[in-house]
Amino acid sequence: MNTITPILKPLTLPNGAVLKNRLLMAPMTTCAGFFDGGVTGDLVEYYRSRAGTIGTVIVECCFIDPKGPAFPGAIAIDSDNKIPGLARIASAIKSKGSKAILQIYHGGRMVEPELIGGKKPVAPSAIAAPREGATTPQALTGEEVEVMITKFGDAVNRAIKAGFDGVEIHGANTYLIQQFYSPNSNQRDDKWGGSRDNRARFPLEVLEITHKMAKRFADSSFIIGYRFSPEEIEVPGIRFDDTMYLLEKLAARGVDYLHFSVGHYLRTSINDTADTTTLIEKYHAQRSDTLARIPIIGVGGVVNKSDAESALDKGYDLIAVGKACIAYPDWADRILKNEHLELFIDSTQREALTIPEPLWRFSLVDAMIRDVSSGGRKYKAGVFQEKVEAEALKLKINVTLDTDRITDITLVQDDTLDVDFSTSFEILRSRILVANSPYVDAVTGATAQSEALKKAVSRAMTTSTKEHVIEEGGNPEAPQSYDVVVIGSGGAGLSAAIQAYDEGARVVIVEKMPSIGGNTIKASVGMNAAETRFQKLKGIEDSKELFYEETLKGGKFKNNHDLLRTFVERAPEAVEWLASHDIELNDITITGGMSIDRTHRPADRSAVGGFLISGLVKNINQRNIDVLLDTSVEEILHADGVVTGVKIANEYNEHHILNAKSVIVATGGFSANRAMVVKYRPELDGFVTTNHKGATGSGIVLLQNIGADTVDMSEIQIHPTVEQTTSYLVSEAIRGGGAILVSQEGKRFYNEMETRDKVSAQIIALPEKSAWIVFDDQVRQNNKAADEYIARGFVVSAPSVGELALKLNMEPGNLQATLERYNQFVVQKQDEDFGRTTALRCELNQGPFHAIRIAPGVHHTMGGVTINTETEVLDSQKQVIKGVWAAGEVVGGIHGANRIGGNAVADIIIFGTLAGHNAAVHALS
Template identity: 85%
Template sequence: MNKRTPILNPLTLPNGAVLKNRLLMAPMTTCTGFYDGTVTSELVDYYRSRAGSIGTVIVECCFIDPKGPAFPGAIAIDSDNKISGLAKIASAIKSQGSKAILQIYHGGRMVEPELIGGRTPVAPSAIAAPRAGATTPQALTAEEVDVMITKFGDAVNRAIKAGFDGVEIHGANTYLIQQFYSPNSNQRDDKWGGSRDNRARFPLAVLEITHKMARRFADPTFIIGYRFSPEELEVPGIRFDDTLYLLEKLAEQGLDYVHFSVGSLLRPSIVDTQDPTPLIEKYRAQCSPLLGKIPVIGVGGVVNKQDAELALEKGYDLVAVGKACIAYPNWADRIIHNEQLELYIDSTQREALHIPEPLWRFSLVDAMIRDVSTSGRKYKAGVYQEKVEAEALKLKINVTLDTDRITDIQMVPDDTLDVDFTTTFTSLRNRMLVANSPHVDAITGATTQSEALKKAVSRAMSTSNKAWVIDEGGNPLAPQQFDVVVIGSGGAGLAAAIEAHDRGAHVVVIEKMPTIGGNTIKASVGMNAAETRFQQIKGIVDSKELFYEETLRGGKNKNNPELLHQFVERAPAAIDWLANHDIVLEDITITGGMSIDRTHRPADRSAVGGFLISGLVKNINQRDIEVLLETAVEEILLENGVVSGVRVVDEYNDTRILNAKSVIVATGGFSANREMVVKYCPQLDGFVTTNHKGATGSGIKMLEKIGAGTVDMGEIQIHPTVEQTTSYLISEAIRGGGAILVSQAGQRFYNEMETRDKVSAEIIALPEKSAWIVFDEQVRKNNKAADEYIAKGFVLSAPTPGELAVKLNMNPLALEATLNRYNSFVAQQEDADFGRKTALRHPLNQGPFFAIRIAPGVHHTMGGVTINTDTAVLDEHQQVIPGAWAAGEVVGGIHGANRIGGNAVADIIIFGLLAGENAAARAKQHV
């Protein structure tokens, strides 16, 4: 981030709370609550996707009383049963690293009777609002005013229980609090009306009870803000000096901020139209020293960075952003990176932007919507028949396409099909129709069949697209123009494609295999990062310096220091980027070679690979990024030493040129290319590999042809725990969860949490050259991957250790003694035998007990092409090859001589994002 801009400076509020920057998401009506004001999951997603880089999110006004909603779909805080739903919003915002503040209000006379079951709204006086058709409200009695103040207090208490960092008292927009202060709406003759001091009693009483609740139930940094409308047009009505008078009174009681409610940052008076002075300048000139110490939020018309910087320059301390945050969920990231934004929303992107349907129809959003879908892939409308072939399965499907989407997928009737596949087909069909894409999650337990069906739909769409091009007078084999070509659809390639697209590039992803996911889909343990907000939430104290040192030590000091620094520094932001794209890795474990829990994984503790690819593919679909499957890159093209595109050949053996200003190579390593493995590391001949069969080093070869240098090609990692009959990797998370390794003699033989190279060497040194990974029910429950291994049939289990030993053809007494000794180490948190210091989580003493036979397998190639810290590919002389970028396992130098478990996923996301960002920037510069 650009630290030079003042909008990124932190701000300490009067109560000591620290806002990480000067940017806030303004409270904006979404109309998305249920009929009774409870929170919907759509609303939670809406706020989660907009939190993160922005310092604070002020959640839309929440009514405190059943007669308080001023608009349909308003959310409520009028009873304790609303706390759990609101807590989800607070948690979603805070999980992304932003402060969460809840605005509380009562609509008063602005409430329509139909919103409250036909009842009459209430107000300070029985005077209708000055608008056509307004209902005359019922005046609150003195006793009811006291009750109303109590209800505001109850709402504050509930906000605290829901986990919000603060509340904003909504004293603006002619709602109830403002109605009490206004001489137009408040014409009472008791202590709550008449003089200006009496009219100020109600907002002051609401602030007083807010303080009481905060002192009683919240910590001292609970934030209390006040929103105000500076003037009213009505006669009589609130004037600017009245507002300053009230704010001074409120300041005496204590506020952490005040929030202008105006349509434009520099709006002058709406009453004295001859005075062009912005109200913020009047405010700064006329407020007392006491009020002057309270931070002021400005709002209205902020779209780009210069708008926010102007607000601070003119006297605001903080800047609230409204419509721009709806149009751009990652608005803060964009403007910090100096993107110049236009205030509009692509009409096809509602779901991708997490905009709830009611808000989409709201006038505030509707005015921003534009139809920009003409750049998407087009189809010739019609029905296209394709074959689906997978093992014993053979059938035909009819895919119906409109010009821009899949409208139906049907099986051609076939009496030989079994019911199980019919169920699989129905589920997968629904997923593809909803996503308007064949790139969706496979059905669990029917992966092969799912991939075959998805490929058939993809083939139909490709055929239809070619027909459309021909009908339009084009040549489907003619060169195509893109800004960025991404080669490889693993985690690095998909992250790069999404980031490049979001930075304005026209992107295509090329994948030689028939399915998306690359080797990433086989990743199991998680993603390493230090100093993340998820660590902070869990109270894990970590440092980037320690992460750097342990990775360098694990790599035997052979890591490229500059790349490693980039890796460590960018890791927390990469975790946040994933979360902002609905890929939340909030559970944390540990891997071998690490001393701190810093391996982030899904909340359900499942394998990270499938979870990651599923989330990235959803983002690819939402952006309509084109993915060409079963398409190989024959060569990267150069013009005068500068990358100009690629030549590809598809499954039909058709060749064409894709012109591009940037090419990102994210094709993975070469663990599945035995010839290359043996060439660089002859001692690994005969080892199985955990990699998918597409990991053949094709990207390295392509880049070498255009002059790329390579590094560390002989550094090939073997993973210690691989099931040999299936080449299936047993996740390091199992050992990180507390499992142990035992020999056929029933004894531990090494520190299970050492680095992979060392553990592998010890297993190879055993007489059998294999070992058993042993764990109990506690480990199984906390590692969802274990259930996958059980389902695949290579886990042996028994109720007791002795019975398990019999199944393993092992001495029962030896295994029991080993477990007892290990359990004593857990109790002491000291491994006297092998010095294991991490993942001594609990004794292995709860049956059933499990074991998997494992041995090492080729897992990761640390060597690859050379890049600089921008991910630009370097030639043999360390000079940049213009337009060539690389990320992921195709790159060498990051991991040195040995990769720490959990660092590969971090590598692909960190450098994939960086490649996408820089490739898009180059494309823009070379239009």
């Protein structure tokens, strides 16, 4: 072993206990306990196999009260009968030479009733967690708070009896202890709430009783740690200054270590995304001499020895390792032998790696599982250097490739290095190495830089592939053969590619833009479907027939009836198809033109587009499907009435032929092609568009060149709520969540939940030709997209309605009267002014209040090429052009004269998967 590395240096804690090195196994949920929180044999062996060289193992959180489990399969320390099982874990860890620390917690309002026998969860205040379907908890009485503190003390006593070397108090992850400190979840007016000092009382009392139990029942070397989440994104919520205040209080009382709970040890603020200072830097800058004596644990993003050493160099005293310890039970031994590790798990090795079955199915592990039996694309092993350029950023990177994977990405030393990118680089590097693909989620707040780095990695892989072909005696310029070529990488293209691959086809995706996602990544509201499993779980009664009729009405009865019927019938299957690919849209809202909640979205109510693309790209990576970025299709090759492939040109203007029996066109619409928009709708000249710049109608032209017919080309939808300075679409989910539209006079002027064309027309008819979306903090909390709008800087906020009106240059009395009248309509569930019947969800009376100035923008082109119900492209004689399919916004006829919000996402998945199926069957027949 290399004894020089600082990670092997022992550390003496404030209580005198000595940790043999700086490495800890992080506490990670395994979901592997018995139904009552008991310990299974698999769990004992899981911890035994990971102890040894690693200095300390922090065992996953144990709930201290029967109402405390925050997830299924949690283990418990709520009664004395749990001590023997926990003792087996402690003994297994210590027998291998590692210290054993047990994390203790209570889930508070994060507990689901079904986990505690249908009972109500408890919390500091009767305020539901800011997530869809969250149960409003029962507020603990003052006496119950005191009892809860004693239960934490009892848990410490049991941990001591079980033989653990210490406990970690879990004051993070929005669980009960953090809930008491948070001004979001704690709105008490007794000694346990209100001021920051009062809110800090509960965590300090838990620490105090922990000390009492340790002093009474343990020896002086018993370790007491505290885990904390440095910030909350909610408003109001914990900010970093609040955290430092609490940590100083904890340090004054005495703790042996403090444990950051973050996704990456170099994380920056989630509140101020413009601030690139890492939290650990802020911590060092602000801590007192007393706090400086407390060791600090960093976590997240540590895979190799260099990562651990980097974390120590950044100012952490100890390093907790999570996913790498799951993938490699002997992780510490491996890195000390200077092995370079990749964060993946062989799909055949669950038993060999001693991973309990429930943990194997957990999303954290599932994301690391790789089928190593599939060959994937092959590279020439070596280091390939590429330049990265994005905005003012210029970097060089080295990409190290093995014959079948990316093994490393490093920054080349350069005096002009933009150090502000270094944190984002490390996060993105980790994501790419885990996925073995450059097609991963961008780093929030560094999108342009992320895309540039991903592109550089993609270039290196392309170069290596060419060199591999040459090395094998082949010609990289020779035509390549596939079964299916998919043009376009939005939702329709990705779902088509996945489906075609799963049916045995060799697939390639061709994308003219430098990144994956198309216009889908900008989608906000959700996916419409009727009679779904998720509706039934929520007690929503719906029918496909009603969905059909409302969509037909919304499209002004111009919809192609056969396509619409296929769309409606297949929508529930499409929702299930996504769920089967780990893309679950289980929250439900409503959009304009619908009478029933049938718009499916992510559980956290975030914008559907990024969630959808992230999940689909994960599936693309798992299948090693080839993706060619910055590559345009110049021509669909067509001979004797049959498609034979495509001619492409890459960013270097190199031309190639891709042979294929099947071609799927999923290139989107033409909203970003102003000339094309004005050709069909001259009155839309000058309107901004919500679409990405690649939505130019290129796929329509490609198909027209081989004889495809078009339909409804003049049917172009404008969306009513577009922020004009950024062309950013404000999701219909905000109005669907209860927001209203007001004019500059401060008055409502129309039914906000009417179809997009009608609402747009009413806004344009206003003297100012714009309007304000107004909503309160309840609506914000229930729509994650609202926080994104706030972060982007185009939301005006104020603590009261009157103050908001003044900021909007609006008569305060008018806006106040408007909200009061609307709130009456919410109570009586009847809008006497404009007949709004849906989304009368809550009175707008909880400050702060928010507003966004909006006006219409070009949003969707309903027209496109003609297809049949099998997604086959038709010519002007309604005859099938053999071998070519189309799906998504490139197609016309489905939506008629107006698209209902939420129908586009359904469209791309329904017809994307159908096109993938039919194209694969044709190619392989």
